[in-house]
Amino acid sequence: MxxxxxxxxxxxxxxxxxxxxxxxxxxxxxxxxxxxxxxxxxxxxxxxxxxxxxxxxxxxxxxxxxxxxxxxxxxxxxxxxxxxxxxxxxxxxxxxxxxxxxxxxxxxxxxxxxxxxxxxxxxxxxxxxxxxAKAKGIQFGRKPTVDRERVRALYRQGVGATQIARQMKIGRSTVYKILESKD
The missing domain is CATH 3.40.50.1390 (Resolvase, N-terminal catalytic domain)
Structure with a gap:
C-alpha cells in the first residue's frame, strides 16, 4: 500500500x-x-x-x-x-x-x-x-483610467484621433471607442 x-x-x-x-x-x-x-x-x-x-x-x-x-x-x-x-x-x-x-x-x-x-x-x-447591486446603480468591472472628458474636449478643439492617442498615451481605437460611447 x-x-x-x-x-x-x-x-x-x-x-x-x-x-x-x-x-x-x-x-x-x-x-x-x-x-x-x-x-x-x-x-x-x-x-x-x-x-x-x-x-x-x-x-x-x-x-x-x-x-x-x-x-x-x-x-x-x-x-x-x-x-x-x-x-x-x-x-x-x-x-x-x-x-x-x-x-x-x-x-x-x-x-x-x-x-x-x-x-x-x-x-x-x-x-x-x-x-x-446593479439595481441600486452599482457598476461592476474595472474603473476607467482614461480621462474621457479630456479626449472629447481635445476632439472638439479639432485635435485628430492619432494626435489625441499619442498625447494621452492610449491606442487610437480607444479614442474612437470613447468618442462613439454615450457615457
Whole structure:
C-alpha cells in the first residue's frame, strides 16, 4: 500500500500550503503529491490526470476535504468508481470518511451531492447580490483610467484621433471607442 495525496484550489491566487502540509503530515511523500489550481466543477485537471496514471491496486489517495476532489456529484461518482475499479481507495481527512467499503462509498456519494447543492446555492446568492447591486446603480468591472472628458474636449478643439492617442498615451481605437460611447 502506497499513500498518494491530492490537493486543489480554485484559483492561481489561492495557496495549496495548508492542504499540502496536512497530506505530508499523514505520511504522503512529496513525489506522490499531486496538485491543481483549477475549478472543481469538472474533472479535466492535469494533476488529477497524472494521479490517475500513477496509482495502482492497493494504493490509497488522501484528500484533505471532499470538495477538494470535485464539486460535481456526477463527476465525483465517476472518479470514485474509476478509482474503485483500479482497487484504489480515497480517504478524506477532514471529513473522516473513506471510499473503503460499501457504506463509505454511499456516504461519499451523499456528501458529493450536498457539496454540489451548496455550490449551486453560493452561485445563486452571488447572482442575486449582483442583480440587487446593479439595481441600486452599482457598476461592476474595472474603473476607467482614461480621462474621457479630456479626449472629447481635445476632439472638439479639432485635435485628430492619432494626435489625441499619442498625447494621452492610449491606442487610437480607444479614442474612437470613447468618442462613439454615450457615457
Amino acid at each position: 502506497r499513500l498518494f495525496g491530492y490537493a486543489r484550489v480554485s484559483t492561481s491566487q489561492q495557496s495549496l500550503d495548508v492542504q499540502v502540509k496536512a497530506l505530508k503530515a499523514e505520511g504522503v511523500r512529496a513525489h506522490r503529491l499531486f496538485t491543481d489550481k483549477a475549478t472543481g466543477s469538472h474533472i479535466s485537471r492535469e494533476g488529477l490526470r497524472l494521479l490517475q496514471l500513477k496509482v495502482e491496486e492497493g494504493d490509497i489517495i488522501l484528500v484533505k476535504k471532499l470538495d477538494r476532489l470535485g464539486r460535481d456529484t456526477a463527476d465525483m461518482i465517476q472518479l470514485i468508481k474509476a478509482f474503485d475499479e483500479m482497487g484504489v481507495a480515497i480517504r478524506f481527512l477532514d471529513d473522516g470518511i473513506s471510499t473503503e467499503g460499501t457504506m463509505g462509498k454511499m456516504v461519499v456519494t451523499i456528501l458529493s451531492a450536498v457539496a454540489q447543492a451548496e455550490r449551486q446555492r453560493i452561485l445563486e446568492r452571488t447572482n442575486e447580490g449582483r442583480l440587487e
